[in-house]
Amino acid sequence: MAGHVELFNLTKIYDPARNKVAVVREFNLDMHEGEFVSLIGHSGCGKSTVLTMVAGLNDVTEGAIVVAKREIAGPGPDRGVVFQSPSLLPWMTAFDNVMLGVQRVFPHATKAERVEVVSYYLDIVGLGSSMQKKPKELSEGMQQRVGIARAFALAPKMLLLDEPFGKLDSLTRMELQDVLLGLLQQNRVTTMMVTHDVDEALLLSDRIVMMTNGPEARVGETLVMPFERPRVRVDVLAHKSYYELRGCMLGFLADQDKRHHVPEKEAEAVGPATVPDLA
Amino acid sequence: MAFLELRKVSKAYGTGPERTEVLKDLDLSIEEGEFVAIVGFSGSGKTTLMSLIAGLIKPDKGEVLMRGKPVTGAGPDRGIVFQSYSLLPWLTVRENVGLGVDTVHGKLSSDEREKKIRFYVEMVNLSPAIDKRPSELSGGMRQRVSVARALALNPEFLLLDEPFAALDALTRGTLQVEVERIWRRDRKTVLLITNDVDEGMLMADRIIPLTPGPGATLGPSFPVHLDRPRDHTELNHDPEFRQLRNSVLTYLTEIRAQHRAASRATAPRNYKLPNLKPIDLRYL
Numbered sequence: 338m339a340g341h342v343e344l345f346n347l348t349k350i351y352d353p354a355r356n357k358v359a360v361v362r363e364f365n366l367d368m369h370e371g372e373f374v375s376l377i378g379h380s381g382c383g384k385s386t387v388l389t390m391v392a393g394l395n396d397v398t399e400g401a402i403v404v405a406k407r408e409i410a411g412p413g414p415d416r417g418v419v420f421q422s423p424s425l426l427p428w429m430t431a432f433d434n435v436m437l438g439v440q441r442v443f444p445h446a447t448k449a450e451r452v453e454v455v456s457y458y459l460d461i462v463g464l465g466s467s468m469q470k471k472p473k474e475l476s477e478g479m480q481q482r483v484g485i486a487r488a489f490a491l492a493p494k495m496l497l498l499d500e501p502f503g504k505l506d507s508l509t510r511m512e513l514q515d516v517l518l519g520l521l522q523q524n525r526v527t528t529m530m531v532t533h534d535v536d537e538a539l540l541l542s543d544r545i546v547m548m549t550n551g552p553e554a555r556v557g558e559t560l561v562m563p564f565e566r567p568r569v570r571v572d573v574l575a576h577k578s579y580y581e582l583r584g585c586m587l588g589f590l591a592d593q594d595k596r597h598h599v600p601e602k603e604a605e606a607v608g609p610a611t612v613p614d615l616a
Numbered sequence: 617m618a619f620l621e622l623r624k625v626s627k628a629y630g631t632g633p634e635r636t637e638v639l640k641d642l643d644l645s646i647e648e649g650e651f652v653a654i655v656g657f658s659g660s661g662k663t664t665l666m667s668l669i670a671g672l673i674k675p676d677k678g679e680v681l682m683r684g685k686p687v688t689g690a691g692p693d694r695g696i697v698f699q700s701y702s703l704l705p706w707l708t709v710r711e712n713v714g715l716g717v718d719t720v721h722g723k724l725s726s727d728e729r730e731k732k733i734r735f736y737v738e739m740v741n742l743s744p745a746i747d748k749r750p751s752e753l754s755g756g757m758r759q760r761v762s763v764a765r766a767l768a769l770n771p772e773f774l775l776l777d778e779p780f781a782a783l784d785a786l787t788r789g790t791l792q793v794e795v796e797r798i799w800r801r802d803r804k805t806v807l808l809i810t811n812d813v814d815e816g817m818l819m820a821d822r823i824i825p826l827t828p829g830p831g832a833t834l835g836p837s838f839p840v841h842l843d844r845p846r847d848h849t850e851l852n853h854d855p856e857f858r859q860l861r862n863s864v865l866t867y868l869t870e871i872r873a874q875h876r877a878a879s880r881a882t883a884p885r886n887y888k889l890p891n892l893k894p895i896d897l898r899y900l
Contacts, residue, residue, distance in 0.1 A: 446890065454889065456887045506812075507813070508872075571869060574861075580852055584853060587849045
């Protein structure tokens with residue numbers, strides 16, 4: 338169970354001394370090894386809060402996060418993270434940016450082996466001929482490819498993607514989704530992704546968790562994707578359930594829009610929802 | 617006679633070995649009152665195409681004709697909205713829109729002028745902010761000013777160059793609906809350049825893909841026969857929408873894959889991943 342992930346009663350209250358309002362309350366989620374789960378919801382619904390807690394970058398107020406049978410405490414290379422901006426070191430080449438982490442997690446490997454790991458992932462994301470370029474010589478889409486290669490190269494137990502393609506235009510985004518799909522096909526890492534993009538979630542996920550608007554965000558509804566793997570975009574789009582599922586998500590998001598404007602008391606009356614048991 | 621016609625238009629930048637062909641033998645024909653969306657990949661020459669039509673640059677080969685006459689320069693018959701709003705920062709909303717009004721209506725009384733300005737500012741729902749300067753406005757509001765200024769030219773032809781690309785998803789959705797509504801009122805000819813298939817589906821009569829560059833050209837036209845006004849969520853239930861959306865996305869996916877395969881100088885080297893175990897840094 339190297340990549341099994343469990344979030345148990347996860348609750349986050351920023352500044353608990355002064356403020357009793359939880360951003361996220363009693364969030365429960367079980368991910369089996371190799372599963373791809375997307376969190377979708379409006380801005381401010383707390384989805385990034387959940388993700389950064391799993392990354393260990395944000396303290397947990399109550400509850401626990403267990404990755405590969407161990408409770409996490411702080412960030413570590415067992416969880417690879419890709420943010421919206423690639424955060425590459427500007428004075429280093431694409432190759433050196435990836436090598437930086439590889440050196441840390443494979444200290445016992447030979448130099449040739451480490452070079453092979455870095456080259457392998459840069460080649461697979463389509464940067465085989467641009468490894469020696471610095472970030473400013475690469476387009477935003479290319480920079481994000483380096484970010485993805487860097488995360489995979491650490492052989493993480495889990496991958497955390499926080500709107501990884503949010504800053505890219507819609508056609509470049511599609512291209513990178515295909516790159517990610519290809520990488521995951523070869524290497525089924527347990528993955529949690531936060532996104533706004535309904536089509537992105539449908540293409541990549543095994544399960545989509547729709548979050549209610551914060552504060553007190555919880556799991557609203559969960560959708561299980563019926564598409565077979567390995568997946569190809571064209572086939573997924575043509576699947577008979579694709580637009581039904583898309584409609585469910587658009588409907589849920591539109592509903593949350595309306596609920597955003599009702600007085601707080603009514604909003605509280607919306608009952609808690611739990612993730613259905615999908616074992 | 618078509619309203620706008622491009623005949624075998626080619627454009628390249630640079631000289632010698634550095635020369636890059638951006639557009640090659642591009643043909644396009646737009647009828648009066650039509651709303652056409654051109655969907656293209658980043659770097660494929662979308663803005664070059666727009667600049668040619670606007671008359672800001674000249675083609676190396678071929679012709680750009682408007683109502684049968686060659687386009688020789690920029691003019692107020694074509695209003696342009698860019699992705700970067702290009703407002704004058706020291707002028708208020710009223711003054712920025714006033715520039716447009718003055719360009720086409722030189723000799724108006726100040727009452728009439730004010731009336732016209734208010735009309736266009738109201739059209740984009742900015743009346744409460746009419747005395748604000750661009751720095752006091754959000755991105756979405758700035759883009760509204762830019763739209764109002766272009767409309768104030770009362771142009772025969774509106775050119776929209778990725779107008780909503782820099783906005784967040786919610787604002788983008790609102791502005792798409794507003795601009796489509798304004799278009800429906802007087803049905804001027806519009807050319808929208810975008811990277812978003814759904815934007816085209818929501819607004820246009822016809823979607824034309826621009827193939828990946830260099831040497832980009834236009835793909836087949838996809839007519840969009842969906843009732844207006846169109847709603848993003850409702851469209852999703854429409855079988856015609858689903859089929860058309862899939863056709864466009866499939867076309868774009870395939871043309872890109874073909875292009876990648878053709879332009880790849882060397883095959884992927886296929887490195888072999890060594891079997892290594894990462895150390896656990898927690899025990900260091």
